[in-house]
Amino acid sequence: MSFLSGLRGMVSGRASLSEKWLQPEAEEDLDKMVAANSGKHVIYKHSYSCAVCLFSKLKVEEIMDKYDDRASFHFVDVLKNRALSRKIADMTGLRHESPQIIVLNDGKVFWHESHSGISKEELEKAILS
Structure with missing residues (x-):
């Protein structure tokens, strides 16, 4: 795959996602995640x-x-699943942005950032704290 075709795939949404990503599709999936109330959950919009x-996704x-x-x-x-994106904003009290990263710890917002503020170092600190 050439660099340009790979970039086109990323922009069009056809680029493959890592198998490690969980992909909630419905509001109920989000409710179950929060209800489990255990550990850290990173939500990337x-x-x-x-x-x-x-570039944020790569980080x-x-x-x-x-x-x-x-x-x-x-x-x-967020384009494919606007309802879920709105539910996350309502649930967390955070204004919707994309890219946006939200770290929940035991069901509560622990750390969040958006756009160019998303950094590997800060995300790593949030996960390890």
């Missing part, structure tokens, strides 16, 4: 039409590969 999202996946034993990682395609 992504838009395939956003260039900033492309998050690097951390995911390193710490998938310490947190579960949930990928939400």
Whole structure:
């Protein structure tokens, strides 16, 4: 695959996701995750039409590969699943943005960031804290 075709796939939403991502599809999936109330959950909200999202996703996946034993990682395609994205905003009290990363600890917002504020170092600190 050439670099340009890979980039086109990332932008169009056809790029493959790591198998480590959990992909909640319905509001009930989110309710179950929060109800379990155990450990750390990383919710990453992504838009395939956003260039900033492309690079943020790569940062998050690097951390995911390193710490998938310490947190579960949930990928939400905000264009495909607007209702779930709105539910996350309502549940957390955080304004919707994309890219956006939210770390829940025992069901409560522990850390969040969006756009260029998403960094591997800060996400790593949030997961290890």
